[in-house]
Amino acid sequence: MSGRLLGDDVKLECKLRLESHLQEAGPCLACLHPDALKLYTPSPSGLGEGYEVSLDALIGCTRLDGTVARTWIVGAEEDRGHNTLVQHIAHLWCSAQSSVSSYQGLMAFNSEHVSIEGCWEAVKTILSDTLERWGAPDLAEWMEGNRVLIIIEDFDYRKCKEYIKETLEEWECADFLLLTSPSYVTYSAELFAEYLPTLKFTIVDMNMPTILSLAGTVLDSGNKQKFRTWCTENWGIASEILTYPSLIKPLCQAWKSKYISSATKTTTQLLWNILESHIADNMHMELKDIEKWFLTIGSFARMSLEDRNRKHIDRIEVMDKAQDIFPSGFAEQLVTNTIPCGFSLLWYTNIYYPHPVKQFLAAWDAIQQLINGVRLKLLTKYLIDEDSVVIYAAGHLVRILEFQPEYEDKNVSRCAKHLILHMDRAKHRFVYTLRVIQEFLVHPWIIDSFKAEVVLGRHWEIHDKGMLVLPISTLLKFHSPEKIFLLISKKKEAPDLEGVIQLLSQTSIPLALIESSHLEWESPLTTDALVKTVQSGTAQLQDLVGSLSADTIHNLGNQEQTRHLVCLKLRVTELNAVRELFNTPSHLPHLMWLSPDFDLPLVDLKHIQLPEITTPLMDVGFRDIRDDDIPSLCEFLVSIRKGYIAMHLTRCLATPQGVVTLLRQLHRGGLMMTADSKSVNRYRRWRYPALSTIHPGEELAQEKVQHLLGYDERHHYNDNDIRSTALADQDNICALVECLETMESLLCFRYSCSNYLVIKHCNGNVEFKNLM
Structure with missing residues (x-):
């Protein structure tokens, strides 16, 4: 073959095709720098939970067990970063940068191709010139023995499963980058982990600071601050558009051209404005x-x-x-x-x-x-x-x-x-x-x-995207609910949370504020301003989840709007806040459930005297706990209370042996890891109005409760969760399983580490799964 090698032709054809596609993509890539994409490891993962990995370091990163991953599975919502990731990896390979350049070929195709004919047919389409020059048998043999990177976009494990198994068995040297929806990440990882070392990642939606930074590359200096102000005031409609990277530039252009104005009140109107601007700029005509x-x-x-x-x-x-x-x-x-x-x-x-x-x-x-x-x-x-x-x-x-x-x-x-x-x-x-x-x-x-x-329900649950002042105020004009729950998920931004709380605080409707994003370890965010807004109004806050400073915690019992708290879950970041939180039961007469998350080193807690907590229900959360910390942790827990409904150890390094030691030491110390039924039932009657049909003197039989609620909610009162980055062997996992089976008081328990998942269910069954 004139001295040429088949591998040279593969590499050349891959490169020519990718470079051509990248050139086509040029204008679309201009508005998003790869650094704007944030890749995080979920739990459980071979890298541990919450680790950030750059795009440049993704391919070739090493797992905790020392093995180099050969499959990377990245979950994201549609158009929230997958295209940018593929294009960046392709650019790195074509320009011989980073560890990606060591591959003999890079081939990218869609899940649709794989689900219909398999990877081999997709490769033959991509390498059509090489196929014609060398023939199918030689190319097939080359694919079986050479190191290539296969990228599959929109991966659907359900439709591709059999073809993928066949590919993994034949192409033993191939590595894989799979881009899929968040709901398919775990299933895809289980499929590939049977054959190759695998890692999972998620792409987190861009937040406002990142978006404004990207918009700054499109806008001139005179418009940047004005655009920032507009975004802040209109985040409820703008976030639906700006969290999609490819729409940042068109929106900025429409804003500069004054197609977006104070009359733009909805996301639909905003998109019409963008289209009008785009047509005027490119077609010189009207919509x-x-x-x-x-x-x-x-x-x-x-x-x-x-x-x-x-x-x-x-x-x-x-x-x-x-x-x-x-x-x-x-x-x-x-x-x-x-x-x-x-x-x-x-x-x-x-x-x-x-x-x-x-x-x-x-x-x-x-x-x-x-x-x-x-x-x-x-x-x-x-x-x-x-x-x-x-x-x-x-x-x-x-x-x-x-x-x-x-x-x-x-x-x-x-x-x-x-x-x-x-x-x-x-x-x-x-x-x-x-x-x-x-x-x-x-x-x-x-x-x-x-x-x-x-007909609207008695309880309103307003999640993330529903935090909109106009519709809430409209509904309140003709309906008054018994309670309103404001629920913000981790790593999510509510469009106008401040405005909604300002509105609702002026009513007489009891409120629950669940700001889960403020529970992130070492986050600078606090819920202080939101609580102060509530305290300036007339509504009573009954449930609060977030993070407060010591002064705000101290003031909870002094204000009528917050002294009726029943459930209080707070991330505390310094010792004064811990002291104030432990004093709240004496100032909050209705408090039934206290849940501190200690966002500070365990060793710091040994230096303060804390009162014993007497609330009916209590659970606790800690970070960065190692096996060596277990004795100190047990000593601290026993000193402040005799029973907990649950323990949450996240971002920790506890091994299965350490967890077994923890459970046994707590048991020997007389500490119960479950709540008494009287306390749980008191809370249940308050939380669920549906149970009011059961006479106050009648016992809450589980069958009747489950029938009235429609589901089994017992896991809420014993949801022990330990998330570790440790590596475990199966013998130690089996020892943990045996320990959990013998501890009947532990209703629900979950232990996840880098390579195993152990779950104890409400029915007493314990199961474990190898994740690698």
Whole structure:
């Protein structure tokens, strides 16, 4: 073969293809630097929990057991960083940078290719020139014996499982980078861990500081501060767009061009503003001139959302439709320039819209069909994340009413009713309700329809994206719940939490504030300002989860709004805060459950005298505990209380032997790791109004409680959780399992380390799983 080696041809063809695709992607990559992506290890993981890894160091990183990983599984929501990750790894390989350059070839393809024909057929497509030159047998033999990196995007382990097993058995030298949804990470890791050392990662959504930093690369110095102010004031609608990297630049351009104004009140309006700006800049025309085009592309967007593996839109099909409506030359401009496009290295010949844009376009098609009499369920039941599409459809209906007021009231009312009643299919019913009202802009017709059709619950649970002042204030005008729960997840940002608390604090409705992001170890965030806002109003705070300073803890019992606390879970970061927290039971007469998370070294706690805690229920959390700390930990726990409902040791190095020692020492010290049934039942009666049907003098039989609540909630009162970065051998894991089986008072227990997971269930069964 003229002195050339097959491997040279493989490397050359891979490089030429990737460089061509990267050149195409150039403009789309300009707005996102790889450093903006944050890769974290979840628990359990071969690197431990919460470790951050840069993109440059991802390939080739070593696990805790000393082995170099050969499969990396990265979970992220659609369009939240996967494309950037693939493009960056491809760039590193093409430019011979970092450890990636040691691979003889880099081949990237989509899960759809694998699920239909397998990896071998996908490779033959990528290496078509090499295949023609050398033939299939030689190329197949080369793939079996040479070190290559295989990247699979949108990996669906359910559809690819058998093909992947076949590939892993044949290509023993290949390494794999899998990009998948967060819900598939664990299952994918279990599949690959049977064959190769595997690591799991998640990409965390970008926060406001990161987004503003990226926006600063697009905006001039005179606009940066103004844009920062606008973002802060409008984060409730802007966060839905700006957390998608490929939409940062288009939004900034629309803002600079003044298409975004004070009249922009919803995410749907914001996306219309972005499209208007984009069309004016690239087509030099107005949106109304090409309305037919949006109906056409909307139908394609809706079809792409019905297929989990088809996240692109076929350019040829779209061009054919465009040419049916417009002249050929103009049709090409429509396809290319009307809508901001993202870029996928694997779908470079097709149209790849950012996920919110695709949902927005699909919703435009859906609302038009809904107006024409098609049932909403038929339009959305196969969609991925149908709730977001329906929410955008609500925003589109308001736009239609604004620009086309001639629509019959009957049609509008019917559409509004369909959009409102979708809440019964929504993933989070009440959050959907709030978001759809926000998009409706409290339109009078629609609110009247809402009042006529909807019965709201006695308890409102408002999660992350539902923290919106306008819809909450609207609902409060005609409904008063018995209690409102404000729930913020870890690593999530609520759109307008401060505004919502300001609003609710002026009511007489009892509140629960669960700010889980403030529980992150060593976080500088505190809940002080939010608590002070509550204390300035009239509402009573009954549940509080967060992190407070010593002064704010001290003041809880002095204010009427916070002295009625029943449940208090706080991360405390210094000794004065610990002292104040341990004094709260004497100042909070209704306190039933105290839960301190000690965000300071255990050794510091040995130097202070603390009173014994007498609340009915108590659990504790610690960080960075090692086996050597077990005696001190036991001594401290016994000194402050005689019984706990649970212990949480996270980001620790406790081995199975250390955990067994801990449990036995606590038992010998007379310390119970469970609550008495009287205390638990007292709390249950307060927490769950459904149990009020059981007479106060009657015992809470588990069967009856479970029937009334609809689920078994006993794990809440004994959810022991130890998350370690240690490595364990199976003999020691079996010893831990045996220990857990003999300790009947431990209702629920979970121990995870870098290579094993042990779980004790409420029914007494104990199981373990090898994670490597």
